[in-house]
Amino acid sequence: xxxxxxxxxxxxxxxxxxxxLGCNYSYGGTVNLFWYVQYPGQHLQLLLKYFSGDPLVKGIxxxxxxxxxxxxxxxxxxxxxxxxxxxxxxxxxxKGKLIFGQGTELSVKP
Amino acid sequence: xxxxxxxxxxxVTQMGQEVILRCxxxxxxxxxxxxxxxxxxxxxxxxxxxxxxxxxxSEIFDDQFSVERPDGSNFTxxxxxxxxxxxxxxxxxxxxxxxxxMNYGYTFGSGTRLTVV
Numbered sequence: 001x002x003x004x005x006x007x008x009x010x011x012x013x014x015x016x017x018x019x020x021l022g023c024n025y026s027y028g029g030t031v032n033l034f035w036y037v038q039y040p041g042q043h044l045q046l047l048l049k050y051f052s053g054d055p056l057v058k059g060i061x062x063x064x065x066x067x068x069x070x071x072x073x074x075x076x077x078x079x080x081x082x083x084x085x086x087x088x089x090x091x092x093x094x095k096g097k098l099i100f101g102q103g104t105e106l107s108v109k110p
Numbered sequence: 111x112x113x114x115x116x117x118x119x120x121x122v123t124q125m126g127q128e129v130i131l132r133c134x135x136x137x138x139x140x141x142x143x144x145x146x147x148x149x150x151x152x153x154x155x156x157x158x159x160x161x162x163x164x165x166x167x168s169e170i171f172d173d174q175f176s177v178e179r180p181d182g183s184n185f186t187x188x189x190x191x192x193x194x195x196x197x198x199x200x201x202x203x204x205x206x207x208x209x210x211x212m213n214y215g216y217t218f219g220s221g222t223r224l225t226v227v
Contacts, residue, residue, distance in 0.1 A: 034215065036218075042220065043201065043218050043219060043220035043221050044153070044201065044218040045218075046215050046216075046217075049215055090152070090153060096166065097143070097155050097158055097166060098143070098145075098155070098203070098216055099155065100145075100152050100153040100154075100155075101152065102151075102152040103152050103153070
């Protein structure tokens with residue numbers, strides 16, 4: 001079945017560590033890709049999005065993601081995480097509607 | 111920055127009761143959505159609404175669910191007879207239609223936490 005897959009369910013890092021969260025999708029053709037973040041007790045917020053052009057997209061709060069078409073991937077990265085990055089991160093694809101991955105919970109230890 | 115507003119933020123209801131979750135989308139948006147997130151699970155699509163009718167719905171969106179845009183500003187989700195398994199966070203979202211701009215990004219509300227007891 002077509003889907004969006006996030007490889008890591010829960011990631012625990014220390015502050016200043018580098019972050020990479022995996023996302024793969026199985027939809028063919030043109031895709032629009034997103035990363036959303038959900039801080040504890042808050043709503044979903046858009047981190048970044050890819051529609052076309054430069055496959056390396058930069059978002060808010062120092063996050064970036066790279067679209068690799070051949071790998072059907074859109075991994076999220078941040079060079080140095082902070083405690084305030086503790087949240088749940090969702091990769092999503094638009095195929096008629098927004099379809100979410102399972103989410104990755106990131107815990108950053110001070 | 112424009113926001114999608116949802117009320118109430120938390121609702122507790124008894125099993126079998128009807129609930130109405132309310133959303134005020136961004137005023138110039140034309141597509142409206144309801145999603146839900148059961149605790150510990152992923153965000154699931156429920157229904158999309160455009161031009162005063164449902165454009166797509168998921169398997170979850172059965173006859174117990176309905177949506178309405180009663181007055182041109184509110185967008186409501188009604189659950190006719192709630193079940194325990196309806197307990198979840200319900201998110202409303204809206205977006206501009208294609209052709210209004212390249213921004214396909216959805217704007218989400220802060221959610222309504224529904225607890226069925």
